[in-house]
Amino acid sequence: MIKVGIMGGTFDPIHYGHLLAAERARESCGLDEIWFIPSFQPPLKENDPNADVNARLEMVYRAIDFQPHFRAMDIELERGGTSYSIDTVQALQELYPGRAFSYIIGSDRVNDLPQWHRIQELAEIVSFIGVERPGESIDVSLLPSYIVDRLTVVGMPLVDISSTEIRQRQADKRSIRFMVPEKVYSFIRRNSLYEKPE
Template sequence: MIKVGFMGGTFDPIHYGHLLAAETAREACGLDEVWFIPSFRPPLKENEPGADGSQRLEMVYRAIDFQPHFRAMDVELERGGTSFSIDSIKSLQALYPDREFSIIIGSDRVNDLPKWHLIEELAGLVRFIGVERPDEPIDLSLLPAFIRDRIDLIKMPLIEISSTEIRRRVRTGQSIRFLVPEKVYSFIKRNQLYES
């Protein structure tokens, strides 16, 4: 079986923190590949993405083109509507029966797992990889046993970058160079993303 890490999110925009989390998970858990899957509309976020789906997907392609173990997939953008991980996992398992999927999530999302759509069914289909930051430890005792038994915790170096902060910096005229890959930076500048 080919081991694949599923990394979902708005990627609005993708930045070095996402790439570091993906590479840390790939190395620590022996994943063959990490698939970046931009969501159409995330279920647990209130704000709409600032860039449209095709722009966010293009930024992912540009960010990962140097890494042979990373891949971008448009399964959630193609489907539209609210992006539930269980729908994506079922689609991917049907299309790629030779793959074993794990969902990579950050410290901030681990505690949200009990709120995920059809979480018990999803936990039966995949493992979760919780990427723990030094400033945001994960307390597994707060999670139900059916999730606790399906999660692997890995440590990630602290890197203080967020898509929210990047959008704010663009809006206020501050530089985002070195927070995102150069090709993503150029794409944001050329398309005047996040400026208002």
């Protein structure tokens, strides 16, 4: 059975924090591959992504270039609409049998798991890997047992980078270099992503 970690999100833009979380989860949980799946419209976020679907997918491709264990998947972008994890996993199981899937999520999102669409059904077919940053511990006592039983917590060094901060810095004409991979940085600059209109 091939063990696959799913990294979902808007990736608006993808940054080093995403890549480090993916690698820590892969290493700690013995995953064979990490599949990065940009969402079309995440259900628990109110605002639409800033960059369009093609730009966000292209940034993921550029960020994981030459990483043998990382792969980009456009399944949610192709489907469109609200990106529910249960729909994605069921489609992946059909397309790619013989794989065991785990969702990799940041410690700030673990507490949201009970709000996920059809979460009990999802918990029956995937496991969850909570990536815990220093100062952001996961309190499993707040979670129902059907999630706790399927949750593995892994540690991660403090990397204080967020997509929100990157977009704001770009809008303010401040440097985002070394917050994102060089190929992503070049793509953002060349396409004037996240800049305020003059």
